[in-house]
Amino acid sequence: MKPAEIFKDQLLSSLDMEFLKTFIAIAEVGSFSKAAKQVFRTPSAVSMQIKKLEDTLGASLFVRDARSVRLTEDGEMLLGYAKQILALNNEVLARFLEPEMTGTVRLGSPDDYGSRLLPVILRKFACTHPQVTVDVVIDTTERLIERMEEREVDVILLTASPDQPMHKDEIVALEEPLVWVGLKGGHAHLQDPLPIAMWEAGCVWRALAIRSLQGMNRSYRSAYMTSSTVAQRAAIQSDLAVAVAPRSFIDEPIVRLTETEGFQDLGVYQIRLRARPDLDKVAQAVREHVIASFEAFKVGELECL
Incomplete structure (x- = not known):
């Protein structure tokens, strides 16, 4: 094969950034026509971009019917990669084609991911943006929303149940199962009433926990009332209480409590990212980095503390 032909084949097999942007827009809004408005293209141009992307990958990305558009399994897989690719592309462009970013960004987070995942995310961001300070x-969650309304923060992570309405400036960064947890070999889960390390009113974990307990017809008492995951883990490790936690956060000596111990899973909850609509370039870079980091976390490429 001639060099020109090899280059052409490589070019044809590359991924177009604009195609990926269109693909993500469709995946997030669930509509080709709505996505077309977001990417400033006609619906026919959007359809053509997705057709070319599917041809390049040799896979179908969407299932379409009269009422909705949803991702195929291949589309679900591509979505995570696409967000990472675009975020990395933006970081490279910012690094080489724009003046070095400087400034301060205010980022809010609940304690659960703020103490275990956020330090890893920000450490990686600091490597590519050393002149940016992230406070x-x-x-x-309730207080973070209030802080954003008062313009005290630029970007926030918040917890929500899937049935809660989405704010116009929100995206779902992560959806994960919540499960009951206790001490390995412990006895707290056998007590009646059940001692629980609880959270403050308004927390989606608390609401799901109470709903689960009511479904199990299980009496309980609030042994610890705290929103600190450190305090909750201490209570569990002392065998003084049980709690609920994201499945990915379980590590010994804390174990999952299953139907064998009389417990039911609590379903899924969401980590959503909300940003002010008037972000500057520095805050936008933080937002994109956090989104890409959660995508990496989903596929096991980023580990929490």
Whole structure:
């Protein structure tokens, strides 16, 4: 094969950034026509981009019917990669084609991911943006929303149940199962009433826990009332209480409590990212980095503390 032909084959097999942007827009809004408005293209141009992307990958990305558009299994897989690719592309462009970013960004997070995943995310961001300062605020979801309304923070992570309405400036960064947890070999889960390390009113974990307990017809008492995951883990490790936690956060000596011990899973909850609509380039870079980091976390390429 001639060099020109080899180059052509490589070019044809590359991924177009604009195609990936269109693909992500469709995946997030669930509509080709709505996505077309977001990417400033006609619906026919959007359809053509997706057709070319599917031809390049040799896979079908969407299932379409009269009422909705949803991702195929291949589309679900591509979505995570696409967000990482675009975020990395933006980082490279910012690094080489724009003046070095400087400034301060205020990022809010609940304690659960703020203490275990956010340090890893920000450490990686600091490597590519050493002149940017990220001030972190750890607070409850309700208070973080209030802080954003008061313009005290630029970007926030918040917890929500899937049935809660989405804010116009929100995206779902992560959806993960919540499960009951206790001490390995412990006895707290056998007590009646059940001692629980609880969270403050308004927390989605608390609401799901109470719903689960009611479904099990299980009496309980609030042994610890705290939104600190450190305090909750201490209570569990002392065998003084049980709690709920994201499945990915379980490590010994804390173990999952299953139907064998009389417990039911609590379903899924969401980590959503909300940003002010008037972000500057520095804050936008933080937002994109956090989104890409959660995508890496989903596929096991980023580990929490």
